[in-house]
Amino acid sequence: MTGMETRRRPRTRIALAVGVAAATVLLLAACAAGVNPDVGQAPPGAEEPAGFWLGLWHGIILPVTWIVSLFTRTVSPYEVFNSGNWYDFGFVLGITIVFGGPFGAGRAARRR
Numbered sequence: 001m002t003g004m005e006t007r008r009r010p011r012t013r014i015a016l017a018v019g020v021a022a023a024t025v026l027l028l029a030a031c032a033a034g035v036n037p038d039v040g041q042a043p044p045g046a047e048e049p050a051g052f053w054l055g056l057w058h059g060i061i062l063p064v065t066w067i068v069s070l071f072t073r074t075v076s077p078y079e080v081f082n083s084g085n086w087y088d089f090g091f092v093l094g095i096t097i098v099f100g101g102p103f104g105a106g107r108a109a110r111r112r
Contacts, residue, residue, distance in 0.1 A: 042081050046081055050082040051086055051087060052086040052087065054087065054090070055086065055087035055091040056091070057090075058090075058091055058094060059093060059095040059096075059097070060095075
């Protein structure tokens, strides 16, 4: 190897690292959620926004709802017309019950 080749290698590694970092940032930015124009608008037949209990139910049935939502446009795993933080809290709590909660702790203890 000549002296010229050894000087180029660190620059190539730096350029590669910068390129990978830029691609990662662009990929993550592309996954960011956009504005939903239907937020706050009641769907047909709904009188009041979904609250904590409906959020909890939607979190529990998320695995089934998500699979169905892949094949139809009329089913959504998340209710857009909701009461805000209480619905979100119930939704996340429901997901935790299904995927983590006490059932997941029991499985983890049996693995040891």
